[in-house]
Amino acid sequence: MDLASLLLTWYDQNGRSLPWRGSRDPYIIWVSEIIFQQTRIEQGTGYFLRFADRFPTLDSLAGGEEDEVLRLWQGLGYYSRARNLLFTARYIHEHLGGKFPEDFDSMKKLKGIGDYTASCIASICFRQTHAAVDGNVYRVLSRLFADSMSIDTQAGKLHFKKLAQQLISRDRPGDFNEALMDLGATVCKPRSPSCSICPVNSWCQANEKKIQMKFPVKAPTREKSGSVINYLLINAENHIVINKRSGKGIWKGLYELPMIPGELAPVDLAAECLELYGLKVNSLTEIRRVKHLLTHTELDIRFYSAQTNAVNNRTDNNLLSVPIGKIEQYPFAKPLVDFLSSLQEK
DNA sequence: AAGGCGGGGAA
DNA sequence: TTCCCAGCCTT
Known part of the structure; x- marks a missing residue:
């Protein structure tokens, strides 16, 4: 045969x-x-x-x-x-x-x-x-x-x-x-x-x-490094700020919390945040009293860091404010799904 | 031709 | 940790 x-x-x-x-x-x-x-x-x-x-x-x-x-x-x-x-x-x-x-x-x-x-x-x-x-x-x-x-x-x-x-x-x-x-x-x-x-x-x-x-014979494998992402949880009047990625990099077309890549000290994070999203921050302790670019007056901003594999692209500035109850209808990448559900548990 | 693109499970 | 999975697209 x-x-x-x-x-x-x-x-x-x-x-x-x-x-x-x-x-x-x-x-x-x-x-x-x-x-x-x-x-x-x-x-x-x-x-x-x-x-x-x-x-x-x-x-x-x-x-x-x-x-x-x-x-x-x-x-x-x-x-x-x-x-x-x-x-x-x-x-x-x-x-x-x-x-x-x-x-x-x-x-x-x-x-x-x-x-x-x-x-x-x-x-x-x-x-x-x-x-x-x-x-x-x-x-x-x-x-x-x-x-x-x-x-x-x-x-x-x-x-x-x-x-x-x-x-x-x-x-x-x-x-x-x-x-x-x-x-x-x-x-x-x-x-x-x-x-x-x-x-x-x-x-x-x-x-x-x-x-x-x-077998099979393959060329030598390449190195792959991880990176840190800092997510900004901006919560105001029962709304949450999310960003739709529309660039060319990873997770294109998906939603995410506004984020700043890289391993940064909190004060640098605040500065980056200010630069990226135009949030007015006088000092780290003032961060809870920030005036923001959306229609709300009271903001609650927290920084979270997450370790991922090989992420190297910067978020686009395309911010939305959506009711917290509707957050689940938006498509997120896996790290955000895990992150949001970990917040849910707290 | 090389590199980017996700995430999970097995060893 | 590393490998690799019913690969394809862009540069």
Whole structure:
């Protein structure tokens, strides 16, 4: 039996049972693939179910508001996925008659859809033989062939794409793609692969030489530093001040408390605050009696600091005053969700 | 070609 | 702590 047949036989008996499996609706498959970019199944499944429940069709999504879409995405990360999803739904609705394109190259032209996602939709929904190569597939293939080509270079990606393209089943391209991914996720795992139960272990050159952990080959990883964010909780007359980020950096389009990045002494923080938001502060002890730029006269400002991973962008000055009771309808990034709920507990 | 973009869970 | 996950876009 050839490799594809072995994988498909294994998949039929051992494939994961997931909510979007079995659907051939390109919209549903599209949504699931976007959600699961760089996202584990366990983390994203709840998001998928809520999203598909609220926006069951492409037209319903096209009619949705960006804030609501982002709120459904809240906490998931990589928020550009959500913005692109909405943008492309509206684009298809308006310019393609609401019909998802069936042509692979047309799909790839859509914002947020790359080679992998187009391959998934084309193979699963339209039975086209396009190999979907994700992180799982790189690992499985590099081990199967003890292939030292680096997976994080242009040439390496193309190399494994061609390899997968040679192996893919012509009869069941979608199932083949999912089989390879399931194998990578449940058997050919990064740390401790379960080679003894692998359906293709007799084909695997890495297994034969017991060098599974040498694959996949990647370039050295880069350093990543954390940073401090100082959030300003400005509370006046049952309203809270929030800021909508509209720049180019992280958390674009999401709301946040006004913030000042960097590890700063309180007095410097007050000075920064003054400069950034035009708040009049004579001294740190006077901070509670500040006159502010909104319509309120009495303010209660507190500083909070939070440690995050790799945040390096400054907030935009785009302040809103919203009733505290309505704060939950705005989409926040995960650090703010945690922060606000920690305030709730006090 | 390289870097940015989130957040979580496993080891 | 580090790694890496159903990747894609911008520069």
